[in-house]
Structure formats: C-alpha cells, structure tokens
Amino acid sequence: MSTRSPDVEDFIGKKYQHGFVTDIDADTVPPGLDESVIRLISRKKKEPGFLLEWRLRAFEHWQTMQEPRWAHVHHDPIDYQAISYFSAPKSKEDAPKSLDEVDPKLLETYEKLGIPLHERAILAGVAVDAVFDSVSVATTFKEKLAEAGVVFCSFSEAVQNHPELIEAYLGSVVPYTDNFFATLNSAVFTDGSFVYVPKGVRCPMELSTYFRINAANTGQFERTLIVADEGSHVSYLEGCTAPMRDENQLHAAVVELVAMEDAEIKYSTVQNWYPGDENGVGGIYNFVTKRGDCRGDRSKISWTQVETGSAITWKYPSCILRGAESIGEFYSVAVTNNLQQADTGTKMIHIGRNTRSTIVSKGISAGRAQSAYRGLVKVLPGAHGARNHTQCDSLLMGDRCGAHTFPYVEVKNPSAKVEHEATTSKIGEDQLFYCLQRGISEEDAVNMIVNGFCKDVFRELPMEFAVEAQNLLSVSLEGAVG
Amino acid sequence: MSSAIQKSKRPGRREAALDAFSAAWSDLGAGNDAATALRRAGFEAFTGTGLPTTRDEAWKYTSLRKLARHAFRPAGPAEAPSPKQVAAVSVDGLDAACIVFLNGRLEPGLSDLTNMDGIIARPMASYLDDHESSDAHPIGTVAAIGQHPFVALNQAFLRDGIVIRTVPGRAHDRSVYLLFLSVPGGEPVAAHPRVFVDATDGSQLTVVEHYVGFGNTANLTNAVTEISLGPAARVDHYRLQEETANTFHIGGLHAKLLRDAQLATHNVHLGGTLARLDIGIHLLDSGAETVMNGLYCVDGRRHVDNQTRVDHFAPHTLSNEVYRGIVGDHGRAVFNGKAIVHPDAQKIEAHQSNDNLLLSPEAEIDTKPELEIYADDVKCSHGATVGQLDADALFYLLSRGIAPDIAHDLLTFAFAEIVAKRMPLAAFRRRLERHLAGVLADDRLIQENLGAER
Numbered sequence: 036m037s038t039r040s041p042d043v044e045d046f047i048g049k050k051y052q053h054g055f056v057t058d059i060d061a062d063t064v065p066p067g068l069d070e071s072v073i074r075l076i077s078r079k080k081k082e083p084g085f086l087l088e089w090r091l092r093a094f095e096h097w098q099t100m101q102e103p104r105w106a107h108v109h110h111d112p113i114d115y116q117a118i119s120y121f122s123a124p125k126s127k128e129d130a131p132k133s134l135d136e137v138d139p140k141l142l143e144t145y146e147k148l149g150i151p152l153h154e155r156a157i158l159a160g161v162a163v164d165a166v167f168d169s170v171s172v173a174t175t176f177k178e179k180l181a182e183a184g185v186v187f188c189s190f191s192e193a194v195q196n197h198p199e200l201i202e203a204y205l206g207s208v209v210p211y212t213d214n215f216f217a218t219l220n221s222a223v224f225t226d227g228s229f230v231y232v233p234k235g236v237r238c239p240m241e242l243s244t245y246f247r248i249n250a251a252n253t254g255q256f257e258r259t260l261i262v263a264d265e266g267s268h269v270s271y272l273e274g275c276t277a278p279m280r281d282e283n284q285l286h287a288a289v290v291e292l293v294a295m296e297d298a299e300i301k302y303s304t305v306q307n308w309y310p311g312d313e314n315g316v317g318g319i320y321n322f323v324t325k326r327g328d329c330r331g332d333r334s335k336i337s338w339t340q341v342e343t344g345s346a347i348t349w350k351y352p353s354c355i356l357r358g359a360e361s362i363g364e365f366y367s368v369a370v371t372n373n374l375q376q377a378d379t380g381t382k383m384i385h386i387g388r389n390t391r392s393t394i395v396s397k398g399i400s401a402g403r404a405q406s407a408y409r410g411l412v413k414v415l416p417g418a419h420g421a422r423n424h425t426q427c428d429s430l431l432m433g434d435r436c437g438a439h440t441f442p443y444v445e446v447k448n449p450s451a452k453v454e455h456e457a458t459t460s461k462i463g464e465d466q467l468f469y470c471l472q473r474g475i476s477e478e479d480a481v482n483m484i485v486n487g488f489c490k491d492v493f494r495e496l497p498m499e500f501a502v503e504a505q506n507l508l509s510v511s512l513e514g515a516v517g
Numbered sequence: 518m519s520s521a522i523q524k525s526k527r528p529g530r531r532e533a534a535l536d537a538f539s540a541a542w543s544d545l546g547a548g549n550d551a552a553t554a555l556r557r558a559g560f561e562a563f564t565g566t567g568l569p570t571t572r573d574e575a576w577k578y579t580s581l582r583k584l585a586r587h588a589f590r591p592a593g594p595a596e597a598p599s600p601k602q603v604a605a606v607s608v609d610g611l612d613a614a615c616i617v618f619l620n621g622r623l624e625p626g627l628s629d630l631t632n633m634d635g636i637i638a639r640p641m642a643s644y645l646d647d648h649e650s651s652d653a654h655p656i657g658t659v660a661a662i663g664q665h666p667f668v669a670l671n672q673a674f675l676r677d678g679i680v681i682r683t684v685p686g687r688a689h690d691r692s693v694y695l696l697f698l699s700v701p702g703g704e705p706v707a708a709h710p711r712v713f714v715d716a717t718d719g720s721q722l723t724v725v726e727h728y729v730g731f732g733n734t735a736n737l738t739n740a741v742t743e744i745s746l747g748p749a750a751r752v753d754h755y756r757l758q759e760e761t762a763n764t765f766h767i768g769g770l771h772a773k774l775l776r777d778a779q780l781a782t783h784n785v786h787l788g789g790t791l792a793r794l795d796i797g798i799h800l801l802d803s804g805a806e807t808v809m810n811g812l813y814c815v816d817g818r819r820h821v822d823n824q825t826r827v828d829h830f831a832p833h834t835l836s837n838e839v840y841r842g843i844v845g846d847h848g849r850a851v852f853n854g855k856a857i858v859h860p861d862a863q864k865i866e867a868h869q870s871n872d873n874l875l876l877s878p879e880a881e882i883d884t885k886p887e888l889e890i891y892a893d894d895v896k897c898s899h900g901a902t903v904g905q906l907d908a909d910a911l912f913y914l915l916s917r918g919i920a921p922d923i924a925h926d927l928l929t930f931a932f933a934e935i936v937a938k939r940m941p942l943a944a945f946r947r948r949l950e951r952h953l954a955g956v957l958a959d960d961r962l963i964q965e966n967l968g969a970e971r
Contacts, residue, residue, distance in 0.1 A: 105574070414903075416878060431893035434863065440888040445578075446903040449875045453904065459890050459897040 064121040070094060073222055076121050080191050080225070083198050086205075093211035093221035100215045106378040107407040107439055108347050110320065113285060120223045120256070183239050185269075186231040190258050193229035200231055204262050208291040208328045208355070216287040217324040220256045224289065227258035232267040232298075241497055243272040257288040263298035265331065270301040272500060286345075288323045296331030296358065301339070303496055307507050308344035313402070315374030318346025325352035326382075329361035329390075337364040338381065339495045341504040346375060351409065353382035356390035356418075363392040366492040368504070371404030371436070372512060380410035380427075380441075385418035385451070396427040397489050400436035401512055407439040414451040421451040429459040430488050432481075432512070485512065530585045531568045537588035539564065541707070542673055544591065551651040552675065559672025562662040569666055578851040578883040579793060579822045584765050589707035589737045591674070592620035595700050598731060603627055603696070606729045608757070610944035613694035613725065614638070620700060620736065621708025622677045634691040636722070641678035641711055656680070656713055659743035660771035665795055667767045671709045671741040678711035683720035683750070692723035692942075699730040699738055699764055712742040716750035716778070723753040723942060730761030730788065741769040746778035748802075754782045755945050760789040762817060768794040777804035783940045785949060786813040786821045793822040800827065800834035811840035812936045812949070815848030815880070822851040829862045838869040841936045843929060845876035852884040854899065860891045869899035874906065874932055906932070930954065 064072060073094055077087040102113070180187050186197060194201055211221035232238050263269050286308070292300050302325075311318025321344075327336035338352040348371075354363030365381035383392035398406040406429070414421045429438035440457045462484050470480030486493070486505055493501045542560055547553060568585055569576040597619055607615065616638065617627035623640045630638055641656075648654040662669035681693055697710060716722055728738060738760060744752055752772075760766045766789040772780050786792050798807050813821045827836040836856060844850045856867040873882045886899040906928045914924035933953050940946045 429888075429890070431890070431895070434893045435860070436893065437889070437891040439890060440886075440899070442885060442887075442901070444884045444901055444903060445881070446873075446875055446883075447881045449878050449880065449905060451875070451903065454900070454902045455884075455886065456900040457886070457888065457898060459888060459895060461893045461895075 064119050066119045067116050068118070068120055068223065072120055076223060076225060079121070080194065082194055085198075085202055086194060089206065089211060090222050093218050094223075096212050097215070097218040097222055100218060102215050106349050107405065107409070107441070108349060108376040108378050110347055110376075113320070115219070118285060121225055179239060183236055184233045185236060185238050186229065187242055188229055190224075190227040190229050190260070193260075197229070197231065200262065201229070201260070204260055204291070204293055206291075208293060208326050209289050209324050214324060216322045217289050220258060220287045220289045220324070224256040224258040227260070227288070229259070230261040230269060230271065232263045232269045234264045235266045236264075237267065238269040241270045241272055243274070255284070255286045255288065259288070259290040260293075261291070261300055261302070262293045263295060263300050263334075265295045266297040267295075268299045270303070270497065272303045272497060274305045274307075274500070285320045286322065290323070290325040290352075292327035292336055294327065294329050294331065294334035294336050294361075297333050298331060299335040299337075300327065301337045302327070302352070303500055304338075304340040304342075305500055305504055305507065306340065306342045306344050306348070310344050310373065310375050311346040313373045315346065318375070319344065321345035321348045321350065323350035325350060326355065327353065327363070328355045329358050329363060329387075331361070332358040332387070333360045334358050335362040335364075337362075337366075337495070339366045339492065340368070341492070341496070341500075341507065342367065342369040342377060342379060343507045345377075348375075348377040348379055351380050351382055353384070354392060355384045355386065356392065356421075357386045358390075359387040360389045360391075361387055362390070364495075365392075365394045365396070366495045367396045368399070368489045368492045368508075369397070369406055370399045370508060370512065371401070371406040373402040373404060375404045377404075377406040378409055380408045382411040383413070383423060385412075385414040385421040385423070387418060389420040390418055391422045392424075394423070394425040394427070395491050396425075397492055398427070398429040398438055399432070399485060399488070399512070400429065400438045401432040403433075403435045405437040405439070407441060408457075409441040411443040411445070412453055412455070413443075414446045414448050414453065416447045418448050419450050421448060421453075423451075423453045425455040427455075427457045428488070429457070430485065431459065431461045481512065482508070530582065531570070534585040534588070535564060535567055538670065538673075538707075541589070541591045545674065545676070548645055548676070549649055551649055551653075552645040555651055555657055556673050556675055559657075559662050559669045559675065562669035563666055563673055566666050566669075575824065575853075578849075579791070579820065581791075584737065584791060587705050587735070587737070590702070590704050592622060592706040592708050593702065595620050595702045597624055597627060598698065598700065600627060602731075603698070606698075606759075607696055608694070608725065608727060608944055608948045610947065611692060611694055611725065612690065613692035613723075615694045615696060616679060618677070618695070618697045618708075618710055620702060620706055621697070621710040621738070621740075623679065632691075633693075634689050635684040635687060636689060636691075636693065637682040638693065639680045641680060641713075642676055644680045645675070655715065655745060656711070656743070659713075659745055659773050660741050660769055660797070664797075665769055667739050667795075668741050668769045668771070671711060671739050671769070674707075674709035675711055677709070678713070680713045680715070681722075681724070682715040683717050683722050685717040685747075686719040688721035689723070692725055694725045695727065697726070697728045697738065697740065699728070699734050699736045699760060701732045701734045702736070705735045705737065707737040707739060709739045710741075712740070714742070714744040714752060716744065716746045716752045718747040719749045720747075721751040723755070725755040725942070725945060726757070728758045728760055728766060728788075730759065730764050732761070733763060734761050735763035737765045737767070739767045742771070744770070744772040744780065746772065746774045746780055748775045749777045750775075751779040752781070753942065754780065755940070755942060756782070756784045756794070757945070757948070758786045758788055758792055758794075760792070762788065762790055762819065764789050766792040768792075769797075770794065771797045772807075773799045773801055774805035774807065776802035779806045781808040782810070783942075783945070784809070784811040784823070786815075786823070787952060789819060789821070791820045791822075794824070796823075796825040798825075798827045798836070800829050800836065801831060803831045803833040805831065806835040807837070808939075809836070809838040809840070810936050810939045811838075812933055813840075813842045813850055814933070814953070815842065815844045815850045816846045818847045820849045820851075824853045824855075826855040826857070827867065829856070829858045829865045829867060832861065832863045832865060834862065835866045836868070837866075839936055839939060840871045841933060842871075842873045842882065843876065843933060844873060844880045844882055847877070847879045849881045850883070852882075852901075853887070854885075855887045855889070856897060856899070858888075858890040858892050858895050858897065862892050863894040865892070865895050867895070867897045871901045872932075873901075873903045874929065875903055876905070876929075
C-alpha cells in the first residue's frame with residue numbers, strides 16, 4: 036500500500052476510533068485495497084466474525100492469483116488500487132425503512148432511467164429490492180413475502196438476521212478460491228440480495244432487484260445468494276442500467292443459487308449498463324461469476340439473460356447438475372455494438388444420473404464489436420443417461436464486427452448424448468427487401484428480424500421483461516444498419 | 518506440500534526430455550549453411566517453448582507426460598523388413614510410386630524413384646545439399662515453427678524426407694505412396710521425416726502417407742508434411758496411421774492454397790499409444806477450397822488427438838470438414854476444429870462437423886469445434902455430437918432377427934462408413950473398410966455387403 040498517502044491512513048485510522056460518521060452524500064472509502072479496507076467494510080456492516088475471516092481468507096488467496104487472460108477480450112490493465120471498495124448513498128444508521136423514507140432525489144434518478152419503481156411494484160406485483168450503488172435503500176412487499184415465509188432482503192440484512200443461513204450457504208457454490216474476480220468479490224463485496232424460500236413454498240410473486248451504478252470510480256461488488264429449499268419455486272429478475280460515465284468501472288458480482296430436492300429457480304437478467312460511446316470510451320467492465328447448484332434430485336435451475344450493455348461482458352452462468360434428474364437451462368441473447376466486447380456462455384456440469392441441460396445462445400454483433408460464445412458441457416462418469424443440446428447462433432451486422440464460438444465438450448459416460456450446433460449468418464438481403472417493399476422502414480425491419488432471431492430466448496423471459504428486452508434491443512442496435 | 522513436490526517434479530521430467538533431444542541435436546552431422554540455419558532456428562524455437570503442457574490451450578486434453586519419460590535416440594541404420602513383409606502391410610491395389618522410409622530415413626532398396634510419371638521426387642538430404650541458400654528452396658515456409666513445438670522439433674532434425682514437385686498443368690494418374698515404417702531399434706528412436714509437396718499450377722496429384730509400426734516398437738514418429746498449392750492445383754492427401762500400440766505419433770500437415778487451388782485431406786488414425794495430428798490450412802486466395810475428412814478408432818488405452826485449423830484469408834473460399842470417431846475401452850479422443858474467417862474474407866463458406874460414438878464407460882471424448890469470424894457475409898456452421906448407437910435403429914435390426922452383437926457391429930460400421938465413403942481413392946477406402954470389418958466381431962454380413970456393392 037505504498038500508493039496511499041499518510042492522510043488517507045489517518046482518515047481510516049479515525050474511523051476505528053470514533054466510528055464512521057460523515058456528512059458527505061456518497062459515503063465512499065478512498066481508493067485502494069488492503070486488509071484494513073476489508074476490516075473496515077466488515078466493521079461498517081457489523082458483520083459476525085465468521086464473515087470477516089472468510090473475507091480475509093479470500094483476500095489472502097486473491098493476492099496469490101493472477102488476472103486471467105484467456106478470454107477473447109482486450110482492455111487496458113485494471114488498477115485494483117485505484118478503485119474505491121465501498122460506497123453507500125447514506126450512512127447505514129439512518130437508512131430508510133420504506134419507500135417513503137427514500138431520498139426523493141434517488142427516486143428521481145429511477146424515474147429518469149425510466150423505471151417507475153412503485154408503479155411497477157404495485158402494477159406488476161413485484162417486490163423490489165433496489166440497490167443504489169451498494170446498499171439497499173428500499174424494499175417493498177416484504178410483509179406479503181414474510182407471510183409465505185420467504186426471506187427476501189439485502190445481503191447485509193440477511194447477515195444480521197439470518198447469519199446461520201449465510202454461514203451455511205455462502206461460498207458453497209462459488210468458493211472464495213474460485214477465480215480471480217470471484218475471489219476479489221468474496222473479499223470486498225458490500226451488499227446484494229438474499230433469498231430463502233422454505234420447503235414446499237411457491238414464491239407468491241416475481242422477485243426483482245434493480246442494480247444501479249451511480250458514483251463514479253466505484254467498483255461494484257454485489258453478492259447474491261438464493262436458496263430454494265425442498266419443493267419450492269422462485270423466479271428472480273435482475274435488471275441493470277447505468278448513467279453515462281467516462282471512466283471504466285469494474286463490476287465483479289457473484290451470484291450463487293442453491294436448489295434442493297424438487298426445487299426450481301428461474302433467474303432472469305436484463306443487463307444494460309453503459310457500454311461506452313461509439314469510440315469505445317468509458318463503459319462498464321462486467322466480470323461476473325454466476326453459478327447454480329442443483330443439489331437435490333429433480334431440481335431445476337434456469338438462467339435467462341439479455342445482455343445489451345457493458346463495454347466488456349465476461350460471464351458464464353453455470354449449472355452444476357448434482358442431483359439425479361436435475362435440469363439446467365441457459366437462454367441468452369448477447370448484443371454488442373460499436374466497440375463492445377462480450378465473451379459469454381455457460382457451463383453445464385453433469386454429475387447426477389439422467390440430468391438434462393439445454394443451451395440456447397444468440398449472439399448479435401454490429402459495428403466493430405466482438406462477441407464470443409464460450410461454453411463447457413461436461414459429463415462425468417456417473418452421469419448415466421445425461422442429455423445436452425446446445426444451439427448457438429450468431430448474427431453479424433456490418434463487416435467490421437466479429438462472432439466467435441468456443442464450445443468445449445467433455446464426455447466420460449457412454450450413455451450420454453451431447454449435441455452442439457452453431458451457425459453464423461447475416462441479415463438476409465432478401466428478408467430486408469421483402470420488408471422494405473411492404474413499406475416497413477429499414478430500422479423497423481432490422482428490429483423485426485433481430486427480434487425473430489431472438490424469440491427462442493425472449494419466450495423464456497417473464498412478460499414485463501420480454502417487452503423491456505425487445506425495446507432494449509432496438510435501442511442498442513440504433514445506427515447499426517443504414 | 519505434496520503439490521509443491523509434484524510441481525517441481527513435472528518440469529524436471531520435461532527438462533530431461535528436452536536434454537535428450539538437445540544431446541541428439543548436437544550429435545547431428547553438419548550440413549551446408551542453409552540447412553544448418555534452418556535446423557538451428559527449429560532447435561531454438563523448440564527449446565524456447567519446450568514440450569507443451571496441458572496448461573497450453575492447444576494441449577489442454579493431451580498430456581505428454583508419458584512421452585517425456587523416454588529419451589528417444591536419433592534413428593540409426595535399422596534392419597530393413599523383407600520386401601514380402603513390406604508388401605504385406607502396404608495398401609494394395611494402388612497405382613503408385615512407392616517410397617519407403619525406415620524410422621524416418623529413406624530406404625532406397627525398397628523404394629521406386631524411377632517410374633514417377635514425370636513427378637520430380639528428391640530425397641530431402643540431397644535436396645538440401647544442393648541448395649546452398651534457404652532462399653532458393655521453400656522448405657519450412659509452409660509449416661511455421663513458431664506455433665507448433667513439434668514442427669520446430671522436426672525442423673531441428675531436418676535431414677530426411679522427400680521433396681515432390683508435379684509437372685505444371687498435368688493431372689498425374691499415378692499416385693505417390695509414402696510408406697513410413699517404424700521398426701525396433703533396440704532403444705526407442707525418434708524419426709523426424711519431412712515431406713514437401715510442391716503442386717505446381719494446374720497440376721493434380723494424389724499423395725498417400727502410410728505410417729506402419731513393426732514388432733513391439735515404442736518409437737516416436739514426428740512427421741511434418743508441407744503442401745504448397747499453386748493456382749488451380751489440386752492435391753488429394755491421404756494419411757493412414759497404423760503405428761504399434763507403444764508408439765508415439767505426432768504429425769503436422771500444413772498447406773497453403775493459392776487461387777482456385779483444391780486440397781482434400783483424408784486422415785485416418787487406427788494406431789499409436791498417443792497419436793496427434795495438427796492440420797493447418799491457409800486459404801490465401803479466392804476460389805481456394807479444402808475438404809477435410811477424418812476417422813479415428815480408439816481402443817485399449819490409446820489417445821488420439823486431432824487438431825485442425827483453417828484460415829480463410831480471402832473472399833470466396835470454402836472449407837468443409839467431417840470428422841468421426843469411435844471410442845471404446847479406456848480410449849480417449851480429442852478433437853479441436855478451428856475455422857478462422859479473417860477481416861474482409863467475405864462470401865466464404867466454412868462447415869465443420871464432428872460426431873463421436875462413445876462405447877465404453879472408461880472412455881472419454883473431448884471435442885471443441887471453434888469458429889472465429891471477423892467478416893459478416895459468411896456462411897459458417899459447426900456441429901459436434903457425442904452419443905451411442907441409435908436405439909431405434911438397433912431395435913429395427915433386432916426385430917428383423919439379427920443378433921444383438923451383429924446389429925451393433927453393423928451400425929458401428931455404418932457410422933464409420935459415412936466418412937469412409939467421402940474418400941474417393943478406392944484402394945485406400947477398401948483397406949479402411951477391411952480394417953473396420955476386421956475389428957468387428959462378426960464381419961460376415963459386412964463382408965457380404967461390401968462384396969455386393971462392387
């Protein structure tokens with residue numbers, strides 16, 4: 036920590052002596068990362084001892100790791116000491132207890148982003164656990180969920196109220212040693228969401244969280260943990276938007292899903308973070324580890340994602356199919372325009388008998404963007420009767436973009452059936468011509484064709500998300516043709 | 518601590534293997550300056566990277582630990598098999614000039630370099646002696662030492678092999694049959710033969726490379742073939758690998774195609790304890806086309822790795838790849854097919870398929886069909902499957918009174934036959950079909966069918 040000035044050391048030292056009280060709006064820790072920052076985060080969040088220890092073990096391990104280079108993306112080196120690892124809109128002590136207490140200015144920001152929070156919550160019957168930067172500021176419909184026995188709260192609340200669940204499940208799917216970014220997240224994560232659905236409960240509503248990145252220069256380290264106990268069912272929606280930013284921001288989230296016997300988790304994402312301008316300046320680095328563990332027999336985990344934002348997307352929502360007859364699904368649309376880069380896909384690890392997985396991936400590249408599908412289907416010797424079907428298609432718009440496919444298939448069981456197919460094509464001139472001569476503008480025609488190309492995935496999205504996703508697609512591809 | 522010990526052990530073994538190659542290299546007789554410079558470049562490239570490990574993406578599924586255990590000696594003079602023995606193993610019915618290599622060294626007594634239909638065939642050693650400057654000959658210009666450690670190793674030991682040049686505009690009816698025999702030489706020996714085929718403008722040629730092992734040899738064959746195709750040239754390249762169950766076989770097949778040139782590669786692996794082939798094809802100008810067919814049968818504890826890469830550098834180029842594998846016992850098959858479409862290579866087509874039959878619970882298949890595309894007006898597809906015999910088809914045969922094992926064999930044969938049928942050279946295909954029928958338990962039905970077909 037030679038980069039830090041003595042003033043900063045004093046600043047941090049003060050916190051320990053007098054508690055963390057400040058009157059600045061964004062309560063931000065100075066950039067840099069060392070053990071004291073982690074201790075500070077843990078202290079500020081009043082975490083139990085086991086969590087701090089876990090964070091420190093992760094940090095110790097992280098220092099021995101090197102940033103991976105295998106992905107098909109290019110970016111300037113990231114200076115991990117230039118990132119501030121904690122940012123909260125207001126200090127924890129006077130956090131609002133309900134929507135009414137939320138700072139109207141924050142609500143205004145949501146409005147500007149086009150998400151009328153309470154309207155959506157009431158109309159769609161969606162409980163929203165909104166994350167502004169790193170700390171939850173509003174949670175709705177909590178009571179209704181509590182009635183059903185569902186725990187849906189911010190991660191820090193869960194740490195306070197359900198430490199036994201956190202201790203039992205945190206890191207059980209993505210261990211702190213997993214990979215460079217997941218390990219970093221394990222050391223410094225600030226908040227996120229936690230869901231626990233008890234035995235036999237069908238969650239009465241779609242659960243939804245909106246992540247926002249607001250303060251400049253703040254890495255976002257969300258941690259989401261969803262546990263679906265025996266025979267339960269939950270559908271979780273995650274949507275992301277971000278305001279214009281000039282500097283690259285690192286986002287290294289971790290999502291862990293645990294599905295016990297007969298449980299089902301459906302996880303849907305619409306990701307529309309700031310992708311940088313048309314010259315590739317700015318934009319979010321989205322390096323996310325998402326993994327689901329089908330721990331019980333006949334459990335099911337389904338990932339659906341629409342990725343339109345971020346300068347660089349690098350994520351592989353995966354399923355570990357441990358339970359017999361468990362099912363993993365992955366449906367993805369990844370749109371890259373201008374200078375965006377995406378290296379995304381999935382991993383399906385078949386361990387249990389008669390496990391099944393389906394992968395449908397649609398990549399769309401426009402401008403000078405590079406989009407890659409990277410997937411692994413692994414069938415272990417015990418996965419008798421395992422079945423996988425992978426379909427991955429790429430659509431190219433413009434002669435300077437790229438679409439790449441790197442599917443890994445590893446099979447060690449003779450009764451497994453694994454199929455992979457991929458195609459690459461561009462929008463047919465005859466299709467365009469047909470639309471144009473029927474009076475449909477070129478832009479609309481392209482939208483229509485692209486939406487048709489993606490319909491296998493959109494079909495899997497919850498209704499309100501599907502509409503949003505289609506709109507996002509047309510915004511993302513603006514100016515790609517013509 | 519145990520992991521620390523293992524870590525220090527592994528590079529040690531690799532270094533020992535490297536030392537053995539280095540020692541053999543320094544014993545190499547001097548050539549002229551050009552040849553020496555080539556060998557030195559190859560040696561430096563090889564020692565720079567060393568033996569690849571499974572941490573290298575291209576060797577992720579193929580470990581060289583077993584290979585590194587051996588200190589391979591350079592191939593010395595060996596006792597030649599009798600012409601009768603040679604005839605017994607060679608592909609019969611070929612109308613071809615036969616050139617025989619013994620542990621990588623050309624065996625004049627068994628070779629026929631006279632009746633070549635105008636084709637110029639020169640032993641590599643004398644060819645290198647005649648060329649004082651490496652600018653004057655194309656050896657090493659097609660296979661890049663930077664990307665493939667074993668190409669570098671082969672170039673480090675560049676001495677034996679053959680240089681073949683066609684007559685411009687002539688369609689050669691007579692094929693060239695290169696028979697590489699691996700024979701016991703006391704200790705395990707390493708052979709590094711290099712083949713260079715210069716297919717001149719508008720000429721047509723069929724080349725058959727056949728690798729056969731004798732006795733119980735545990736040799737290393739590290740063969741590299743370079744094919745340079747001029748405008749409108751056509752080469753049909755067949756490669757049959759039947760090494761002994763103890764032999765390490767590492768091969769490289771690299772080609773450059775100019776305008777309207779056509780290259781078909783037919784690659785069959787039936788032997789070797791560890792067999793690996795890297796195919797690299799550069800389609801440099803429009804109209805260039807390549808077809809790649811492959812078949813591998815892996816049993817015992819054998820390991821077969823096929824790596825193919827096609828670079829589409831120019832518009833209007835085409836590649837089409839079909840690979841099939843049958844893997845049983847403790848066998849392991851690896852396939853990695855790569856098609857790269859470079860910027861501005863518009864209107865190209867690249868198709869690739871890899872199907873595998875996995876027949877045993879101890880066997881493993883790792884397949885990775887890759888596409889990297891930097892142009893938009895392209896038609897690309899790839900597919901890969903791993904599975905078993907179709908239960909419906911099996912049931913159909915059983916319901917017609919065919920015994921289960923015969924039905925099983927018939928369907929396995931039919932699975933392989935799809936690739937075999939894509940190989941137009943009748944003598945080669947017959948040899949392959951006979952082998953396939955031979956390894957299956959009851960081949961009577963198949964033999965009858967083969968008979969009826971002709």
